[in-house]
Amino acid sequence: MTTTPRRRAGLLAAMVLAIGLGACSVTPPSRPNGWSTPEVLVAPSAFKGVHGLAVDAQGRLLAGSVVGNAIWEVDRNTGAAKVFIGAPQGQADDIAVGPKGELAWTAYLQGALHYRERDDAPIRVLASGLPGLNSLAFDPRNGKLYASQVFLGDAVWEIDVAGQKPPRLIAKDVGGFNGFEVGPDGLLYGPLWFKGQVVKLDPADGKVTPINREFTVPAAANLDGKGKLWVVDTYHGQLASVDLTTGRKTVVQQLNKAVDNLAIAPDGTIYVANMADNSVQAYQPTTGQLRTLTSGKVAVPGGLEIDGDSLYVTDLFAFRKVDLMTGAVSDIFRMQSSDLEYPFSLGLSAQQFVLTSWFTGTVHVIDRTNYKTKALIHKLKAPSDAVVLPDGSLLVVELGTGTLTQMSGSDYQQRRVVVSGLQGPVQLLLGRDGAAYLTEAAGTLTRVNLADGAKTVVASGLAMPEGVAQTPWGSFIVAETAARRLTEIDPVSGAKRSVAENLPIGFEPGPGMPAPYLPTGVAVAADGTVYFSADRDNGIYRLRPWR
Structure with missing residues (x-):
């Protein structure tokens, strides 16, 4: 033979x-x-699982890794990646950019929220002792900062940027308010991981209002300023848009499963992170083009x-x-x-x-x-x-x-x-x-x-x-x-x-x-x-x- x-x-x-x-x-x-x-x-490959994304005031695409204990910078043209804030302070499940260019991020495993006003400013801890501190967002109108606990907790908080007051509890047991964003009306728009919904949450009283109930495991949502909320469903590996007026959901791009977060740049490009692929992809809503900036097998x-x-x-x-x-x-x-x-x-x-x-x-x-x-x-x-x-x-x-x-x-x-x-x-x-x-x-x-x-x-x-x-x-x-x-x-x-x-x-x-x-x-x-x-x-x- x-x-x-x-x-x-x-x-x-x-x-x-x-x-x-x-x-x-x-x-x-x-x-x-x-x-x-x-x-x-x-x-x-870069990262060790990639999660939160943000485009900062200088146009840099930042990507957070929890397991890797670091924030990375990804070149938006070439996909080249380098460590932006290293371990252990760089651990980040989500990243948010404030109206004055401030940067804040959640250290999920440490239960802490880190913050700095600019690149050369010291890093401060604004909150700690919050297991599973997951997502966060600034109100672009007034600089207020909000954060949520998911998986190791289930709550939404207001964080004092000055670091003088303890976090204020807004709501608890909401269903996993994951990657969210603050709208021009001051409401928080995001997904409920465990309920398959996309909702808006009033930070004044914690009231939750469903916008769409047709998702399986929505992981993150971002506003585009044009009446749409863009959502990733990690179970199906899909990028979808939701009309804020009608609540209508439209699946616009099939992705790999285990997508985790997204960010929308000023030019309208939607960046999507996938934890299982160590990947960051760029999607152009006007053309439907999807481009992989960086990934791993x-x-x-x-x-x-x-x-x-x-x-x-x-x-x-x-x-x-x-x-x-x-x-x-x-x-x-x-x-x-x-x-x-x-x-x-x-x-x-x-x-x-x-x-x-x-x-x-x-x-x-x-x-x-x-x-x-x-x-x-x-x-x-x-x-x-x-x-x-x-x-x-x-x-x-x-x-x-x-x-x-x-x-x-x-x-x-x-x-x-x-x-x-x-x-x-x-x-x-x-x-x-x-x-x-x-x-x-x-x-x-x-x-x-x-x-x-x-x-x-x-x-x-x-x-x-x-x-x-x-x-x-x-x-x-x-x-x-x-x-x-x-x-x-x-x-x-x-x-x-x-x-x-x-x-x-x-x-x-x-x-x-x-x-x-x-x-x-x-x-x-x-x-x-x-x-x-x-x-x-x-x-x-x-x-x-x-x-």
């Missing part, structure tokens, strides 16, 4: 998978002398797993598959248009995907045969990774409790703590010897006997180890993110060998976030090729073995 290189690689990967299932045996490749320099599999890549010619990736705002032969990226799920819950890490078995989110306290079990959700396990204490055991049960590590727990039963409610006292467990795998191996932020690669919970330190002195994968010849590749390197570890002797140095990994967390913030994923193919996700530049790379 004649086989192509692609088919040979797939057959070899299938045989290695069969080894793990005990179906047959095959001689693994020998340990290489080393690895090549990193090659790009999926190209890097992945947004915030984390956990990696290989099966045959496919590399599966948890991408925070999406769950994706990468073709290892071509580097082509395809979506499996996207945030807002599925039940995906901000996945950071990934486990893989022949029957299931297991996605984990420390942020939402969730383990998401997906059936690989039909891509349907088998279980969404909530209320966990910052789970950082999970794997499937041969009997179908799960092993889950929790940052919040420092435990490794086996979960079983039809609803995974039967719990057995295998081991406790772990020091910042990050990533987990099931070794070929049947034991669990995990990285601990304290600096160790640890082996856990699943029968009795006995712990053995395989290697210590590691610099913030995160992703871990086992090679075909039995060693482990660990991402030492604080040292920005990949290291090979012999499980018998604990001996270490550098795989690659000076890598774009080890992105620093913002205030209040756990140190294993964006996990660097590691995967090893059947031939010994090493793949890793890069949280500093959002790329995915590979290193080929040489023998």
Whole structure:
């Protein structure tokens, strides 16, 4: 039988998978002398999920990133992007420009609102202690500033720009008043995320008046000054206009799902942000032309797993598959248009995907045969990774409790703590010897006997180890993110060998976030090729073995 290189690689990967299932045996490749320099599999991109947009008084297009802790400036002609306000003060879910050129932005994860009068002025905190502080807008007539909480809260506030008075509560439990704008009449115009409506809200008394009820998940709305309200629906990936007089909705442009915000420039150009694509697009209402200024194939890549010619990736705002032969990226799920819950890490078995989110306290079990959700396990204490055991049960590590727990039963409610006292467990795998191996932020690669919970330190002195994968010849590749390197570890002797140095990994967390913030994923193919996700530049790379 004649086989192509692609088919040979797939057959070899299938045989290695069969080894793990005990179906047959095959001689693994020998340990290489080393690895090549990193090659790009999926190209890097700006941002780490892009959200709020604004065109400031100087004509600059500004884009906010929550996870990336920064505001970026995007060239409106070339799409070139650069950091405008860096971490941690630059964290921005939404950005607003005042009538005198003032700039304000919401730090969603910090629950704070930042403000500065001009580029060379100091940054001030006008409000704090408001979890989920999301959107904001100035009244162009008088400079009043309004802000809303969404997801981690549900309220609308007036913020004192002078910083002398505490925020004034305007309304609460309104239904998720997301990206909004202040109209010439002083009313707030915006969407209700959880009610599928576009409304106007009176800041004097909090009264809400629906304008249109035909949206599914409206994320943001902006006025064009010509009697229309422009709205993005993140569930459908649509840009629509709503006539303020009649309330009539017109879908004008189909976009990708997971669109998050928009801004209208003085010349009428509508800029739209997509969190899952790290993209900013420009739409011209007069011509219907849509132009992509900047984008990425992945947004915030984390956990990696290989099966045959496919590399599966948890991408925070999406769950994706990468073709290892071509580097082509395809979506499996996207945030807002599925039940995906901000996945950071990934486990893989022949029957299931297991996605984990420390942020939402969730383990998401997906059936690989039909891509349907088998279980969404909530209320966990910052789970950082999970794997499937041969009997179908799960092993889950929790940052919040420092435990490794086996979960079983039809609803995974039967719990057995295998081991406790772990020091910042990050990533987990099931070794070929049947034991669990995990990285601990304290600096160790640890082996856990699943029968009795006995712990053995395989290697210590590691610099913030995160992703871990086992090679075909039995060693482990660990991402030492604080040292920005990949290291090979012999499980018998604990001996270490550098795989690659000076890598774009080890992105620093913002205030209040756990140190294993964006996990660097590691995967090893059947031939010994090493793949890793890069949280500093959002790329995915590979290193080929040489023998």
